Amino acid sequence: xxxxxxxxxxxxxxxxxxILGDQKLGPGRRSRLRRHIETCPECKADFERMTAxxxxxxxxxxxxxxxxxxxxxxxxxxxxMPVGDLDSIDEHGHRKxxxxxxxxxxxxxxxxxxxxxxxEHEGENGxxxxxxxxxxxxxxxxxxxxS
Amino acid sequence: MxxxxxxxxxxxxxxxxxxxxxxxxxxxxxxxGKIEAFEFLVKKYQDPxxxxxxxxxxxxxxxxxxxxxxxxxxxxxxxxFNMKMPFRSxxxxxxxxxxxxxxxxxxxxxxxxxxxxxARETEGGRNxxxxxxxxxxxxxxxxxxxxxxxSRYVQEALDGLPxxxxxxxxxxxxxxxxxxxxxxxxxxxxxxxxxxAHRARGELCGxxxxxx
Ligand SMILES: [Zn+2]
Numbered sequence: 001x002x003x004x005x006x007x008x009x010x011x012x013x014x015x016x017x018x019i020l021g022d023q024k025l026g027p028g029r030r031s032r033l034r035r036h037i038e039t040c041p042e043c044k045a046d047f048e049r050m051t052a053x054x055x056x057x058x059x060x061x062x063x064x065x066x067x068x069x070x071x072x073x074x075x076x077x078x079x080x081m082p083v084g085d086l087d088s089i090d091e092h093g094h095r096k097x098x099x100x101x102x103x104x105x106x107x108x109x110x111x112x113x114x115x116x117x118x119x120e121h122e123g124e125n126g127x128x129x130x131x132x133x134x135x136x137x138x139x140x141x142x143x144x145x146x147s
Numbered sequence: 148m149x150x151x152x153x154x155x156x157x158x159x160x161x162x163x164x165x166x167x168x169x170x171x172x173x174x175x176x177x178x179x180g181k182i183e184a185f186e187f188l189v190k191k192y193q194d195p196x197x198x199x200x201x202x203x204x205x206x207x208x209x210x211x212x213x214x215x216x217x218x219x220x221x222x223x224x225x226x227x228f229n230m231k232m233p234f235r236s237x238x239x240x241x242x243x244x245x246x247x248x249x250x251x252x253x254x255x256x257x258x259x260x261x262x263x264x265x266a267r268e269t270e271g272g273r274n275x276x277x278x279x280x281x282x283x284x285x286x287x288x289x290x291x292x293x294x295x296x297x298s299r300y301v302q303e304a305l306d307g308l309p310x311x312x313x314x315x316x317x318x319x320x321x322x323x324x325x326x327x328x329x330x331x332x333x334x335x336x337x338x339x340x341x342x343x344a345h346r347a348r349g350e351l352c353g354x355x356x357x358x359x
Contacts, residue, residue: 018345021320049352052359056301057320057351065197066211070189073218074182080219 009036013043020047021054159323163233170234177225185225189218192235195322196242202317203246205306213249217242236331239318243332247310297359304354312347315340 007015013036016029025033037044170191176184196217201210220241221228228237305313311333318324318332319340326340333340 018349021344021348022326022341046352049355049359050348053301053348053351053355054320056297056359057316060202060298060301060321063194063198063201065193065214066207069193069197069211069214070186073189073193073215074186076215076219077182077185077222080223 010040010043013037013040014046017043017047017050020050021057163235167233167235171230174225174228174230174234177222185222188221188234188238192238193218196238199239199242199317199322200246202302202305202321203243203310203313204249205302209249213242213245216245220245232331233328236324236328239322239324240332240334243314243318247314250310300355300358301351304351307354308347308350312343312350315343316347316351319344 013033016025016033019025033047037047170188173184173187177188193214197210197214200213200217201207204210204213217238221238224241228234305316308316314333315329318329319326324332326344327337329340330337
């Protein structure tokens with residue numbers, strides 16, 4: 001139980017036992033611990049208990065989900081999904097994405113047509129308005145110069 | 148499961164990375180409407196999710212319901228899944244939250260039974276121990292050897308731990324997650340997970356004195 005770097009052998013051993021489940025011990029730490037527990041029955045008992053607990057935890061009997069679990073989950077999901085979503089799934093389990101795509105495409109085309117029409121119409125109005133303004137200016141200029 | 152170090156650790160990380168990519172692809176496909184991509188995820192993770200739930204609640208029926216609820220919730224929330232996060236961590240987070248809620252609900256039921264019990268006692272009724280009313284039935288699964296008394300003792304000792312400690316033990320030692328990943332699952336820093344792990348193992352050693 002001699003001190004080393006201000007830490008007693010037991011303190012070092014307890015600190016090392018604490019991190020046993022975190023990571024593999026480095027060779028230096030491992031051999032120092034081994035040397036200590038050879039002479040310290042208390043730390044040896046703690047080390048053995050911790051090693052056993054970790055070993056048991058890591059080897060607890062594995063268990064599988066009950067038979068048919070995945071099918072049940074999918075059944076619940078299908079039952080849970082809103083009717084609209086269910087309708088959108090075809091016989092292969094694919095949602096009918098193409099319908100959504102087609103609707104989206106048509107909407108975009110219609111939108112573009114409306115915008116184009118509006119711009120063209122607005123452009124024509126703009127030209128008309130410009131022509132009207134220019135002719136009014138010409139008339140007022142002519143009136144001013146003639147008088 | 149100290150997989151953080153050395154060659155084994157590197158191989159484990161590579162495996163996880165490849166699995167992570169596979170999962171992300173499945174999530175993307177699922178979001179595009181391929182229900183069979185979600186089926187793939189359920190089949191891949193049904194055993195660990197069920198196992199985590201079982202080790203947390205020690206009851207097969209509750210574990211099955213919790214595992215089912217985990218997948219249903221994951222499906223509902225799939226559009227909120229961050230593709231940069233491992234799907235496994237995200238799924239385990241849902242499972243962990245549900246199991247902790249379940250355990251807290253149990254505690255709530257214990258309190259209400261205790262109140263009812265206290266009332267009965269004051270009325271001069273039979274003095275029945277609380278555990279007789281509320282101790283959750285601890286089942287031993289059929290596919291587990293009953294001769295393995297030690298694992299039963301360990302499960303009992305686990306059940307005596309606070310929920311967060313128990314979860315760290317299950318995720319680290321039974322599921323092989325490192326502390327950083329557990330931190331993501333539980334939403335706490337890695338060092339907090341490490342501290343919880345040390346305390347949990349310390350408590351387990353204390354509980355199992357004389358057994359191991
Ligand atoms: Zn010592």
